[in-house]
Amino acid sequence: xxxxxxxxxxxxxxxxxxxxxxxxxxxxxxxxxxxxxxxxxxxxxxxxxxxxxxxxxxxxxxxxxxxxxxxxxxxxxxxxxxxxxxxxxxxxxxxxxxxxxxxxxxxxxxxxxxxxxxxxxxxxxxxxxxxxxxxxxxxxxxxxxxxxxxxxxxxxxxxxxxxxxxxxxxxxxxxxxxxxxxxxxxxxxxxxxxxxxxxxxxxxxxxxxxxxxxxxxxxxxxxxxxx
Numbered sequence: 001x002x003x004x005x006x007x008x009x010x011x012x013x014x015x016x017x018x019x020x021x022x023x024x025x026x027x028x029x030x031x032x033x034x035x036x037x038x039x040x041x042x043x044x045x046x047x048x049x050x051x052x053x054x055x056x057x058x059x060x061x062x063x064x065x066x067x068x069x070x071x072x073x074x075x076x077x078x079x080x081x082x083x084x085x086x087x088x089x090x091x092x093x094x095x096x097x098x099x100x101x102x103x104x105x106x107x108x109x110x111x112x113x114x115x116x117x118x119x120x121x122x123x124x125x126x127x128x129x130x131x132x133x134x135x136x137x138x139x140x141x142x143x144x145x146x147x148x149x150x151x152x153x154x155x156x157x158x159x160x161x162x163x164x165x166x167x168x169x170x171x172x173x174x175x176x177x178x179x180x181x182x183x184x185x186x187x188x189x190x191x192x193x194x195x196x197x198x199x200x201x202x203x204x205x206x207x208x209x210x211x212x213x214x215x216x217x218x219x220x221x222x223x224x225x226x227x
Contacts, residue, residue: 060090063099064095065096065118067082067119069115072153073112076106077109093118094120096121104119110128111123128186135207136199137207138197138198139197139198139210141195142195143190146221147221153186155183155184156183159180160222
């Protein structure tokens with residue numbers, strides 16, 4: 001009885017496993033390793049070139065004006081309020097240069113300035129002028145009609161008409177609202193009769209009414225919450 005032999009793969013040794021065709025072999029590990037080494041080298045080179053440039057950029061600084069103490073709106077700025085600070089150049093930071101600090105000494109703050117912040121350009125002015133559509137009115141306020149706390153420029157207040165004598169009526173009652181919104185501009189101090197003159201900023205429409213209340217001593221100030 002004859003047997004039929006199965007053909008062996010060419011090149012296979014007798015009794016050994018068949019050889020796998022070369023087309024199915026995985027790529028050599030050396031090629032993968034070389035590719036990774038090339039990528040790592042490129043990253044190292046990029047880091048080596050970029051790091052000095054970034055270090056030079058951020059290590060260059062300029063001296064600017066900062067606030068050693070807080071300055072409230074309308075208050076005059078003194079040399080003692082200012083401190084020198086360093087910031088990176090080219091960072092787009094808006095601040096007065098330290099070399100120009102004398103230009104802001106003696107001016108007034110146009111907004112509340114906090115201790116530790118940089119002093120932006122335009123944050124000071126020779127004086128606070130009323131904005132368009134507003135007026136500054138001096139109001140004589142008797143001690144009994146003032147808040148017990150000290151007023152400061154920038155405080156928000158309400159002006160209310162009061163009766164100063166029994167049977168009296170507020171000035172021009174038909175033309176007076178229940179209260180008039182105002183912002184404290186400045187305080188001139190207390191007169192010998194106990195009246196404190198407070199300059200306030202009000203709308204043009206309310207300016208005449210506030211002046212009439214002041215003229216007859218019928219103005220009271222209500223301080224609104226701060227902050």
